[in-house]
Amino acid sequence: MSDIAPPGNESGADAALARCRDIWDQRGFVPLAAIYTAAAAMPPPQPMDAPTIVPTAQALMRAFNGARQVQAQIARAARSGDPDAAELAAALRLQALDRPPCRPIAPARALALEARLIADPPGYLAGLGPDQPYPAVLKEEYLAFDADWTRTTLAGAQDRLARFIAARRQDTAVLVGNGPSLARLDRRLLEGQDVYISNYAIRDAGLHRLARGVAVSNAFVARQAPHLFQTSPLWKFHPLWLGDTLGDTPRTVYLNALGGDLFFAPDVAQKIAWHATVTFFWLQILYAAGYRKVCLVGVDNAYQQRPGAREGDLITQTAPDENHFDPEYFRGKVWQAADPDHMAQTYALARQHYDACGREIVNCTQGGNLEVFRRAALADELPAPVRPAPVRPVPVRPAPATGTDALRRAALLHTTRALLAGPPRGGATEQPGTAPPHIPVPQNAPAATNPSPQAGPDITQLDAHDPVRQLTERVQQFLQSGAARPHPRPPR
Structure with missing residues (x-):
């Protein structure tokens, strides 16, 4: 599938994607008519002497209607008599897009397989087969990912990870958190830097323009807006077990993300820890990429949540979001309660690994409660900016049809x-x-x-x-x- 540039400019492509997102928010899927309308407004991925609307429509179908949970919504609507949903379900079948790479399995079996995977990742992956699928233990959901799909996907991720590492432009990275303090950041400092973002920061057109990559390591974040990540040209890093929600793109890197006891993975091509926070997920990736310094901004490590909430508890956000830089960040969505102490433990472990080889993580957040790292002003820690700026979606209006x-x-x-x-x-x-x-x-x-x-x-x-x-x-x-x-x- 091709990457499709997200909104941020006044272009026909941006407007078409915005309409698709609005429809998705209202209905939980995007009907074929809207898919074709959007495809006609997209920059053609092939020369104009080819039937470009077909691959573009396919890419949009995957982005907006490819996730397993979305297809379940389409099936429910079709059974209720919705003609758009019925037509869409038929299209998904014809394109073989209705076959997720996983299936539900019994909880006991999933837990047993996960324990074996955590104990010996290389050995387990080497033995993948019909009787040894890749397990995923999520909140109240237990899945087995197809062995052939897993093997092929991880092999492709190795090559993409190598290309991502080779594309590193500087020795310093800026890792952007989504805390309230980010609203006070002078974003001009990010121009020409190697900037990385997480989760719904991708909805911010300015941050998206500045960023080179985005990471998602939480299933609830991914499932509530999968199309945001599918339509982005940025490098994307996800756990392998989000492959049923966040489909493949040319810059998607799926990683063998494991739970269990806390660890830090210097070589994320083999495994990576996804504990506590996506920032820790990113710190392992940036370490593997060879960055000597990582500057944190917007990492407040402080949350307002209901008394007694435990890490992972589900919270429905109805009021403006006070825990993030954008009051609309989680409004109308479900999020999982955080544990700042657990997060601090992951940061301390990351610091040990960075310090051990002469690298450094610097906290350039304005305020907040994170005291694990040396604090400094971002302007004092950055190298000279690189020109041109990072990956930018450049909308191109299609040439008039001949x-x-x-x-x-x-x-x-x-x-x-x-x-x-x-x-x-x-x-x-x-x-x-x-x-x-x-x-x-x-x-x-x-x-x-x-x-x-x-x-x-x-x-x-x-x-x-x-x-x-x-x-x-x-x-x-x-x-x-x-x-x-x-x-x-x-x-x-």
Whole structure:
């Protein structure tokens, strides 16, 4: 899947993504019509002589509708008679996007597998197989991730991690926390620095523009807005067990994140601790990346939460959020109670590892309760800024469609509508092994001339090797054969 630049500028792409986010917030998914409308406004990921709306629509489908929890919402809405949800569910099946990489397992088995994984990560991963899946023990949820998916995903993460490390520009990193003090930071100091953010800081257009990477290590954060991370071009670091929620992108690095006794991982390619706070998660990644100094800002290590709340307790935030730099940060969402003392323990352990090899973590937060590290003003700790600034999403308006582009689009829409309409009456029996095309067209997408295999745009005007012409001809043959009855869903 391609990364899709998030909002922050006045562009058609940004506006289209904003509309999709609004729809997602209201309905829990984004219907096909909105997906296609947004895809038409996106910068094309391929040259204009290719049917670019298809891969772009697929990327948006994964971003907004690919998460396992989102698909459960789509299924519920479809069963309730929502036609948009039913159409979307069919599209997900046709694109094989309805197959999460995990399945529920019994709690006792998940706990036993997790204990073995924690005790010997290399040995456990080497023995992955049908009887030894990758376990995930989350709050009241126990999952087993497919062994082949796990092996392939972790292997790809090794290469991406190496590329991330090679892209380091300085010896100093700025790690941005999301505490209230961040609102007082002079953000001009972050220009041209290696800046890293976490969680919903990605919604802040200014921080997103300045950042080179974002990390999420909490399932509740990921599940309440997965599309925010899916549509970003930043480097993204997640535990492997968020793979059913945060899908793959070219800059996603999934890590073998483990609980158990507290530890610090110098080599995150093997394992990483996800205890207490995403800041600790980041400190291990930045250590592995070779940074000599990490400057913390916005890491207040102080929380206002109900008396008696224990780490991990669920809290529904209805009032303005006083624990973060943005009062809307968690408003309307669920978050987990924090334990500042436990966080301080993770910071102390991180300091031991940094100090042991002559590196340093400096607390440049204005105020707050974190006293584990030396305090200093951020301006006094930064190197000269690097130009140009970090990864920036640069919206590009699509070039006007040529006549050939318009013909391709019309042919594609006509063909997929014809497929949805089904074969002519009296067609032949189903032929085994016939593959469906990629994407059904939303009900209110622009209509083709005639949704039947016998009529439509004149594709003979396209080159014989044109992919849209080839697809159209294949689907026409498929429909005329009468083999287009719905395919039985393969077993998981």
